Amino acid sequence: SKEQLEKAQKLCKKYKYTLLDKTERSLVFEVSALKNEIDDLIKKLQPLGLASASRTGVVAMTKGEGLFK
Secondary structure, eight states: OHHHHHHHHHHHTTSEEEEEEEOSSOEEEEEEOOHHHHHHHHHHHGGGTOOOOOOOOOOOOOOGGGGGO
16 A cells, blocks of 8 residues: 555655655665664564565675775
């Protein structure tokens, strides 16, 4: 329901997230957080109808000019 989608989006605001897709019936978002924070978020989203969750694990990237030094 629309109410569940709004609750899910509010829960994600606690974390660094990017909304990737939104329809009347679904949300797709990316969340960057510590493993235990992601676990907690998943537990909170399950009663709202969480369909699936995928993890990338640890990712390290160089930003900006640090790459060229």
